[in-house]
Amino acid sequence: MVDNLSNKKFAEWLKVRYSSPSQFDHTISILSELKLNTICQEGLCPNRAECFSHGVATFMILGNKCTRNCHYCHVAPGKPVTIDKTEPERVAKAVQQLGLSYVVITSVNRDDLPDGGACMFVETVDKIRELNPKCAVELLIPDFKGNFESLRSIVQIQPEVLSHNIETVEEIFSKVRPQGNYLLSLQLIGKIKQVNLLQKTKSSLMLGLGEEEIQIEKTLRDLIHRGCDFLTLGQYLQPTEMHWPVKKYYTPNQFEKWRLIALGLGFKHVESGPLVRSSYRADKLQFHLTQKMNRSIQDNSTLPIFDNTLITIT
Numbered sequence: 001m002v003d004n005l006s007n008k009k010f011a012e013w014l015k016v017r018y019s020s021p022s023q024f025d026h027t028i029s030i031l032s033e034l035k036l037n038t039i040c041q042e043g044l045c046p047n048r049a050e051c052f053s054h055g056v057a058t059f060m061i062l063g064n065k066c067t068r069n070c071h072y073c074h075v076a077p078g079k080p081v082t083i084d085k086t087e088p089e090r091v092a093k094a095v096q097q098l099g100l101s102y103v104v105i106t107s108v109n110r111d112d113l114p115d116g117g118a119c120m121f122v123e124t125v126d127k128i129r130e131l132n133p134k135c136a137v138e139l140l141i142p143d144f145k146g147n148f149e150s151l152r153s154i155v156q157i158q159p160e161v162l163s164h165n166i167e168t169v170e171e172i173f174s175k176v177r178p179q180g181n182y183l184l185s186l187q188l189i190g191k192i193k194q195v196n197l198l199q200k201t202k203s204s205l206m207l208g209l210g211e212e213e214i215q216i217e218k219t220l221r222d223l224i225h226r227g228c229d230f231l232t233l234g235q236y237l238q239p240t241e242m243h244w245p246v247k248k249y250y251t252p253n254q255f256e257k258w259r260l261i262a263l264g265l266g267f268k269h270v271e272s273g274p275l276v277r278s279s280y281r282a283d284k285l286q287f288h289l290t291q292k293m294n295r296s297i298q299d300n301s302t303l304p305i306f307d308n309t310l311i312t313i314t
């Protein structure tokens with residue numbers, strides 16, 4: 001497959017920065033020694049040179065083969081790998097060796113597993129906290145096909161931020177994410193606050209897939225209505241010629257316009273720009289986490305009791 005990122009003539013605002021080659025190599029060597037996957041590499045993120053140069057990476061657990069096939073995503077679809085029980089500890093060691101104070105963990109979709117991989121998220125957070133007690137953890141989770149027990153197990157460990165990306169507007173959602181569902185994703189975000197009102201939530205949209213302005217605004221309202229706290233907005237870039245084409249390039253001024261609109265609608269923090277990705281400079285959210293939840297006080301027994309039925313689309 002051809003990597004379009006190196007072939008296209010991008011505007012100045014889409015050029016990537018590369019600040020510290022030695023730190024970049026250090027990050028790569030930690031990832032390869034510990035045999036870890038990152039969405040930075042598997043997703044061909046345009047910021048990987050910058051982030052790795054700052055010793056930052058977003059870990060992708062549960063293998064590098066996804067059970068879904070979203071048309072914008074570079075992560076390879078295919079037969080999923082066997083669960084590796086040593087992965088949580090290896091992620092925790094990488095966090096320690098990189099000296100991270102804020103880390104984002106995501107995964108491929110694992111629709112082959114009964115819990116969608118939720119227990120591995122839980123184990124990974126446990127191990128990270130064991131080795132890195134001061135590190136804040138953001139989890140970027142899949143929709144678990146609406147499995148509420150999976151979602152609840154994740155909310156109960158109280159990640160500092162819990163993210164689920166809506167990615168695009170309802171009108172083109174099924175075209176670019178054929179195995180996902182817009183309303184299911186919205187419901188999942190809404191359910192998080194029902195389990196724990198204090199849980200900080202986040203979502204992300206890519207612009208340039210073919211959405212209209214009125215549809216963007218409706219999506220932002222839908223997210224706010226479900227209690228979403230934080231938002232990122234970034235330019236979609238076609239990873240290869242096989243992927244969904246870019247329908248529109250937004251300028252930095254247009255991203256700033258949407259940042260202000262989103263703040264006006266009620267988001268507590270918005271990152272918006274051509275190269276912004278869900279986890280780009282995610283550590284800036286630490287500012288909003290000063291009223292950290294006291295994990296020792298709010299144990300699982302204080303959480304509301306829900307039935308364990310699947311989330312349903314209404």
Ligand code: SF4
Nearest residue numbers: 040045048051279280
């Ligand atoms: S923006 Fe996120 S996914 Fe991209 S390189 Fe940085 S940490 Fe990785």
